[in-house]
Amino acid sequence: MIKVAPSILSADFCKMAEAVQNVERWGADWVHCDVMDGVYVPNITFGMPMIKALRKYTSLPLDVHLMITRPEKYVGQFCDAGADLVTFHPEASLDTAGALEEIKSKGVKCGLVINADQPFSIVEPYLSEIDLLLIMTVQAGFGGQSFKEDCLEKARKGEEMRKALGLSYDIELDGGVSPSNIELCKQAGATVVVAGSSVFKAEDPTAAVKAMQI
Ligand code: DX5
Numbered sequence: 001m002i003k004v005a006p007s008i009l010s011a012d013f014c015k016m017a018e019a020v021q022n023v024e025r026w027g028a029d030w031v032h033c034d035v036m037d038g039v040y041v042p043n044i045t046f047g048m049p050m051i052k053a054l055r056k057y058t059s060l061p062l063d064v065h066l067m068i069t070r071p072e073k074y075v076g077q078f079c080d081a082g083a084d085l086v087t088f089h090p091e092a093s094l095d096t097a098g099a100l101e102e103i104k105s106k107g108v109k110c111g112l113v114i115n116a117d118q119p120f121s122i123v124e125p126y127l128s129e130i131d132l133l134l135i136m137t138v139q140a141g142f143g144g145q146s147f148k149e150d151c152l153e154k155a156r157k158g159e160e161m162r163k164a165l166g167l168s169y170d171i172e173l174d175g176g177v178s179p180s181n182i183e184l185c186k187q188a189g190a191t192v193v194v195a196g197s198s199v200f201k202a203e204d205p206t207a208a209v210k211a212m213q214i
Protein backbone atom coordinates (compact mmCIF):
# COMPACT_ATOMS: atom_id res chain seq x y z
CA MET A 1 0.00 0.00 0.00
CA ILE A 2 1.21 3.50 -0.82
CA LYS A 3 2.07 5.58 2.26
CA VAL A 4 0.70 9.13 2.32
CA ALA A 5 2.74 12.01 3.75
CA PRO A 6 0.68 15.22 3.93
CA SER A 7 2.84 18.35 3.65
CA ILE A 8 2.32 20.90 6.42
CA LEU A 9 3.40 23.57 3.94
CA SER A 10 -0.31 23.70 3.08
CA ALA A 11 -1.41 24.06 6.73
CA ASP A 12 -2.19 27.23 8.67
CA PHE A 13 1.23 28.29 10.02
CA CYS A 14 -0.45 29.63 13.20
CA LYS A 15 -1.76 26.16 13.96
CA MET A 16 1.08 23.77 13.19
CA ALA A 17 0.59 21.60 16.30
CA GLU A 18 -3.04 21.14 15.36
CA ALA A 19 -2.02 20.39 11.78
CA VAL A 20 0.22 17.45 12.69
CA GLN A 21 -2.44 16.10 15.04
CA ASN A 22 -4.96 16.35 12.20
CA VAL A 23 -2.61 14.52 9.84
CA GLU A 24 -2.54 11.66 12.33
CA ARG A 25 -6.31 11.74 12.84
CA TRP A 26 -6.84 11.65 9.06
CA GLY A 27 -5.06 8.29 8.97
CA ALA A 28 -1.93 9.44 7.12
CA ASP A 29 1.41 7.62 7.43
CA TRP A 30 4.11 10.31 7.67
CA VAL A 31 4.20 14.09 8.19
CA HIS A 32 6.12 15.83 5.38
CA CYS A 33 7.99 18.96 6.53
CA ASP A 34 9.30 21.29 3.78
CA VAL A 35 12.31 23.31 4.89
CA MET A 36 13.21 26.14 2.47
CA ASP A 37 16.05 28.63 2.85
CA GLY A 38 15.29 31.31 0.25
CA VAL A 39 18.58 30.46 -1.53
CA TYR A 40 18.23 26.96 -2.98
CA VAL A 41 14.58 27.81 -3.63
CA PRO A 42 12.91 31.24 -3.86
CA ASN A 43 10.81 30.71 -0.73
CA ILE A 44 11.42 30.54 3.03
CA THR A 45 9.52 28.34 5.47
CA PHE A 46 10.91 27.10 8.81
CA GLY A 47 13.92 25.35 10.33
CA MET A 48 14.90 22.95 13.09
CA PRO A 49 13.03 24.77 15.91
CA MET A 50 9.77 23.93 14.13
CA ILE A 51 10.73 20.24 13.84
CA LYS A 52 11.65 20.19 17.53
CA ALA A 53 8.38 21.87 18.50
CA LEU A 54 6.22 19.54 16.38
CA ARG A 55 7.95 16.39 17.61
CA LYS A 56 5.93 16.61 20.85
CA TYR A 57 2.59 16.61 19.04
CA THR A 58 2.74 13.46 16.92
CA SER A 59 4.16 9.98 16.97
CA LEU A 60 4.05 9.77 13.15
CA PRO A 61 7.43 9.78 11.40
CA LEU A 62 8.59 13.33 10.53
CA ASP A 63 9.77 13.27 6.91
CA VAL A 64 12.01 16.34 6.61
CA HIS A 65 12.66 17.58 3.05
CA LEU A 66 15.55 20.06 3.03
CA MET A 67 15.46 22.56 0.19
CA ILE A 68 18.56 24.36 1.41
CA THR A 69 22.09 25.09 0.20
CA ARG A 70 24.97 23.26 1.92
CA PRO A 71 22.66 20.77 3.67
CA GLU A 72 25.71 19.00 5.11
CA LYS A 73 26.04 21.88 7.59
CA TYR A 74 22.58 21.28 9.07
CA VAL A 75 21.53 17.63 8.66
CA GLY A 76 22.83 16.70 12.12
CA GLN A 77 20.77 19.44 13.75
CA PHE A 78 17.61 18.30 11.97
CA CYS A 79 18.24 14.76 13.22
CA ASP A 80 18.74 16.04 16.77
CA ALA A 81 15.52 18.06 16.49
CA GLY A 82 13.54 14.84 16.00
CA ALA A 83 13.41 14.08 12.27
CA ASP A 84 12.82 10.42 11.38
CA LEU A 85 13.83 10.82 7.74
CA VAL A 86 16.00 13.56 6.26
CA THR A 87 16.27 14.15 2.52
CA PHE A 88 18.24 16.79 0.63
CA HIS A 89 19.13 17.85 -2.92
CA PRO A 90 22.62 16.58 -3.87
CA GLU A 91 23.34 19.45 -6.29
CA ALA A 92 23.03 21.84 -3.32
CA SER A 93 25.67 19.93 -1.35
CA LEU A 94 29.46 19.92 -1.44
CA ASP A 95 29.58 16.68 0.55
CA THR A 96 26.67 14.39 -0.31
CA ALA A 97 28.33 11.20 0.94
CA GLY A 98 29.36 12.84 4.22
CA ALA A 99 25.87 14.24 4.84
CA LEU A 100 24.25 10.84 4.21
CA GLU A 101 26.77 9.26 6.55
CA GLU A 102 26.07 11.81 9.28
CA ILE A 103 22.30 11.26 9.08
CA LYS A 104 22.76 7.50 9.34
CA SER A 105 25.17 7.84 12.26
CA LYS A 106 22.33 9.54 14.18
CA GLY A 107 20.06 6.53 13.61
CA VAL A 108 17.88 8.52 11.20
CA LYS A 109 16.80 7.42 7.70
CA CYS A 110 18.44 9.31 4.86
CA GLY A 111 17.44 10.12 1.32
CA LEU A 112 18.20 12.19 -1.76
CA VAL A 113 15.89 14.31 -3.88
CA ILE A 114 15.79 14.71 -7.66
CA ASN A 115 14.30 18.10 -8.47
CA ALA A 116 12.09 18.40 -11.57
CA ASP A 117 14.91 20.02 -13.56
CA GLN A 118 17.57 17.50 -12.51
CA PRO A 119 18.54 14.20 -14.16
CA PHE A 120 18.41 10.78 -12.50
CA SER A 121 22.21 10.55 -12.77
CA ILE A 122 22.75 12.93 -9.80
CA VAL A 123 21.61 10.24 -7.34
CA GLU A 124 23.07 7.22 -9.11
CA PRO A 125 26.37 7.04 -7.21
CA TYR A 126 24.52 7.00 -3.86
CA LEU A 127 21.66 4.53 -4.44
CA SER A 128 23.11 1.87 -2.15
CA GLU A 129 23.44 4.42 0.67
CA ILE A 130 19.86 5.72 0.84
CA ASP A 131 16.62 4.64 2.52
CA LEU A 132 14.47 6.96 0.45
CA LEU A 133 14.56 8.36 -3.08
CA LEU A 134 12.39 11.48 -3.33
CA ILE A 135 11.42 12.44 -6.86
CA MET A 136 9.90 15.88 -7.38
CA THR A 137 6.89 16.04 -9.69
CA VAL A 138 7.01 19.88 -9.59
CA GLN A 139 9.95 22.26 -9.38
CA ALA A 140 10.70 22.55 -5.63
CA GLY A 141 9.72 25.78 -3.90
CA PHE A 142 5.97 26.09 -3.65
CA GLY A 143 2.89 24.03 -2.87
CA GLY A 144 -0.14 23.97 -5.13
CA GLN A 145 1.63 23.51 -8.49
CA SER A 146 0.47 21.05 -11.14
CA PHE A 147 1.81 17.53 -11.38
CA LYS A 148 4.49 17.04 -14.06
CA GLU A 149 3.86 13.67 -15.59
CA ASP A 150 7.17 13.65 -17.43
CA CYS A 151 9.00 13.29 -14.07
CA LEU A 152 7.52 9.81 -13.63
CA GLU A 153 10.20 8.45 -15.94
CA LYS A 154 12.69 9.01 -13.10
CA ALA A 155 10.51 7.03 -10.68
CA ARG A 156 10.42 4.14 -13.15
CA LYS A 157 14.19 4.32 -13.44
CA GLY A 158 14.45 4.37 -9.63
CA GLU A 159 12.40 1.21 -9.41
CA GLU A 160 14.36 -0.49 -12.18
CA MET A 161 17.68 0.30 -10.50
CA ARG A 162 16.39 -0.80 -7.10
CA LYS A 163 15.51 -4.20 -8.52
CA ALA A 164 18.71 -4.51 -10.54
CA LEU A 165 20.86 -3.66 -7.52
CA GLY A 166 18.79 -5.64 -4.99
CA LEU A 167 18.11 -2.54 -2.87
CA SER A 168 15.04 -1.60 -0.85
CA TYR A 169 14.77 2.20 -0.71
CA ASP A 170 11.32 3.79 -0.73
CA ILE A 171 10.36 5.85 -3.79
CA GLU A 172 8.49 9.01 -2.80
CA LEU A 173 6.82 11.42 -5.24
CA ASP A 174 6.32 15.05 -4.24
CA GLY A 175 4.31 17.81 -5.92
CA GLY A 176 0.80 18.01 -7.28
CA VAL A 177 -0.12 14.49 -6.15
CA SER A 178 -3.85 13.87 -5.65
CA PRO A 179 -6.40 11.04 -5.87
CA SER A 180 -6.71 11.86 -9.59
CA ASN A 181 -3.11 10.89 -10.44
CA ILE A 182 -2.38 8.35 -7.68
CA GLU A 183 -2.75 5.41 -10.12
CA LEU A 184 -0.05 6.89 -12.34
CA CYS A 185 2.19 7.30 -9.28
CA LYS A 186 1.68 3.70 -8.28
CA GLN A 187 2.34 2.41 -11.78
CA ALA A 188 5.58 4.41 -11.87
CA GLY A 189 6.77 2.65 -8.70
CA ALA A 190 5.90 5.10 -5.91
CA THR A 191 5.78 3.60 -2.41
CA VAL A 192 5.15 6.97 -0.69
CA VAL A 193 3.47 10.15 -1.91
CA VAL A 194 3.56 13.68 -0.52
CA ALA A 195 0.25 15.52 -0.70
CA GLY A 196 -0.13 19.13 0.39
CA SER A 197 -3.08 20.87 -1.22
CA SER A 198 -4.96 17.69 -2.12
CA VAL A 199 -5.24 16.78 1.58
CA PHE A 200 -5.29 20.12 3.42
CA LYS A 201 -7.71 21.75 1.00
CA ALA A 202 -9.95 18.69 0.68
CA GLU A 203 -13.52 18.83 1.93
CA ASP A 204 -12.90 15.46 3.56
CA PRO A 205 -9.16 15.04 4.24
CA THR A 206 -9.64 11.55 5.71
CA ALA A 207 -11.25 10.40 2.45
CA ALA A 208 -8.50 12.08 0.40
CA VAL A 209 -5.78 10.27 2.38
CA LYS A 210 -7.61 6.97 2.05
CA ALA A 211 -8.08 7.43 -1.70
CA MET A 212 -4.30 7.60 -2.10
CA GLN A 213 -3.44 4.61 0.13
CA ILE A 214 -3.86 2.19 -2.75
C1 DX5 B 1 7.30 21.76 -2.95
C2 DX5 B 1 7.28 20.87 -1.73
C3 DX5 B 1 6.11 19.98 -1.65
C4 DX5 B 1 4.77 20.68 -1.54
C5 DX5 B 1 3.72 19.77 -2.07
O1 DX5 B 1 8.54 22.36 -3.06
O2 DX5 B 1 8.43 20.07 -1.68
O3 DX5 B 1 6.27 19.05 -0.58
O4 DX5 B 1 4.44 21.01 -0.22
O5 DX5 B 1 2.52 20.48 -2.11
P1 DX5 B 1 1.38 20.10 -3.18
O6 DX5 B 1 0.94 18.72 -2.85
O7 DX5 B 1 0.33 21.13 -2.93
O8 DX5 B 1 2.01 20.18 -4.53
Ligand code: ZN
Nearest residue numbers: 034065174194
Ligand atom coordinates in the same frame (compact mmCIF):
# COMPACT_ATOMS: atom_id res chain seq x y z
ZN1 ZN C 1 8.50 18.41 -0.15
